[in-house]
Amino acid sequence: MSKQGGLSFYKRRKKISAKTIREILSWLFGILTAVFFAVVLVYLFGMTTNVVGVSMMPGLQAEQGIMVDRFRYVLTQPKRGDVVLFLPNGNENSHYYTKRVVARPGDTIIIENGVCYVNGTPSEYVTEKVYDAGIASSEMTLKTGEYFVLGDDPSSSEDSRSANIGPVQEKYIVGKVWLALRQGESKMHFVK
Secondary structure (H helix, E strand, C coil), rough: CCCCCCCCCCCCCCCCCCHHHHHHHHHHHHHHHHHHHHHHHHHHHHHEECCCCCCCHHHHHCEEEEEEECCHHHHHCCCCCCEEEEEEHHCCCCCCCEEEECCCCEEEEEEEEEEEEEEECCCCCCCCCCEEEEHHCCCCCCCCCCCEECCHHHHHCCCCCCCCCCCHHHEEEEEEEEECCCCCCCCEEECC
């Protein structure tokens, strides 16, 4: 049969247009970009772990889920009052510690008669009486990159007062605790 009107057993190949290819590539680029940014945001701001022990009560409970901002201290340094996550002496085999920064590099600290003094003034971040002064029973000045941290409940806290922990080196601070899951609920709250 002729090409003009008869039967043909050959199928026409459909061609994919350049416009369709551009559309597919555009979608793929958008999806890959969104996945990349999601991974980066979760890595920087969404590290999750649990509080170990009761040293941060009443604000943070034992086994309470927390989120850690690992990016903040790339740009700035920890401030007094920040709740930080760190590895004591960089020990990778230890669990993470969650404590509050009480003093920064250059500050002097001493604990006398149950009161924590920073630069000669009672610390506004230590509201409980501190019965065991530990290594802070004599005045000490923090060196560059050192932070003195305490638990909010110092009577049940292993922190910078302990000789085996001491002042925390900035390089061992993982990040700032910024969000906590409320115990027994599915609600989150910001950490103060």
